[in-house]
Amino acid sequence: MNEALQQLPLRIEAQKLEKAAFILKAIGHPIRLAILDLLDQTNQMHVSELQEKLDIEQALLSHHLIKMKDKGVLLAVKKGKYIYYSIADPSMIRIIDCIAQCKAL
Amino acid sequence: MNEALQQLPLRIEAQKLEKAAFILKAIGHPIRLAILDLLDQTNQMHVSELQEKLDIEQALLSHHLIKMKDKGVLLAVKKGKYIYYSIADPSMIRIIDCIAQCKAL
DNA sequence: ACAAAATATTAACATACTTTTATATGAATG
DNA sequence: CATTCATATAAAAGTATGTTAATATTTTGT
Numbered sequence: 001m002n003e004a005l006q007q008l009p010l011r012i013e014a015q016k017l018e019k020a021a022f023i024l025k026a027i028g029h030p031i032r033l034a035i036l037d038l039l040d041q042t043n044q045m046h047v048s049e050l051q052e053k054l055d056i057e058q059a060l061l062s063h064h065l066i067k068m069k070d071k072g073v074l075l076a077v078k079k080g081k082y083i084y085y086s087i088a089d090p091s092m093i094r095i096i097d098c099i100a101q102c103k104a105l
Numbered sequence: 106m107n108e109a110l111q112q113l114p115l116r117i118e119a120q121k122l123e124k125a126a127f128i129l130k131a132i133g134h135p136i137r138l139a140i141l142d143l144l145d146q147t148n149q150m151h152v153s154e155l156q157e158k159l160d161i162e163q164a165l166l167s168h169h170l171i172k173m174k175d176k177g178v179l180l181a182v183k184k185g186k187y188i189y190y191s192i193a194d195p196s197m198i199r200i201i202d203c204i205a206q207c208k209a210l
Numbered sequence: 211a212c213a214a215a216a217t218a219t220t221a222a223c224a225t226a227c228t229t230t231t232a233t234a235t236g237a238a239t240g
Numbered sequence: 241c242a243t244t245c246a247t248a249t250a251a252a253a254g255t256a257t258g259t260t261a262a263t264a265t266t267t268t269g270t
Binding site: 023024 | 117121204
């Protein structure tokens with residue numbers, strides 16, 4: 001990203017812009033938003049539970065979960081057979097709430 | 106997107122998920138967030154003003170503006186020589202504020 | 211140890227996004 | 241009316257993303 005953005009009269013600093021864009025890109029997909037919505041409600045769920053709710057291919061769900069985990073959006077904790085996913089950062093929920101309440105959508 | 110999502114116990118309905126994802130994808134880029142930040146502060150700006158602030162290629166800026174306009178994020182009004190862009194929906198600003206204030210970023 | 215269940219990994223493909231360079235359009239001005 | 245300024249469009253190239261299908265890994269129960 002452009003260096004010059006560093007000295008701009010933006011309310012959001014360049015580094016934050018990068019991070020925000022990174023997060024938005026990481027969650028900007030219907031399946032991912034659905035996952036976040038479910039995890040926000042239930043605190044945590046394992047993959048099979050999510051798969052049942054979402055009714056999508058196992059590999060596809062796994063892919064989305066891992067991508068979000070890799071990008072720091074989700075946490076994964078293995079408990080025996082299952083892997084429980086949860087939302088990494090509570091402030092993430094505010095973005096989701098914001099979307100959920102956004103009348104424009 | 107998966108039909109079955111329609112009957113899910115999600116707080117956010119399937120259609121809203123699609124729209125939200127669409128918007129998030131449309132704004133999930135550092136340059137676009139910077140544009141939104143500037144437009145939010147100034148209400149409206151024409152392309153040259155934005156270009157000066159952002160210091161990026163004219164064609165690149167034009168591309169981002171038009172994409173956001175096509176996706177309903179921005180409005181464009183031609184006044185003689187200039188084209189003024191503004192944020193289409195005020196509730197969009199809440200998402201941006203949310204991002205700006207998000208400590209996690 | 212074996213089979214089944216839960217999840218990840220890989221490869222392949224299609225599609226979409228970002229950027230650059232070059233060119234076109236249309237409005238304003240001397 | 242020719243030029244300059246503001247902006248868009250097009251083409252090309254590189255990169256990233258989403259999806260499917262097939263296979264592998266790990267854990268559990270028998």
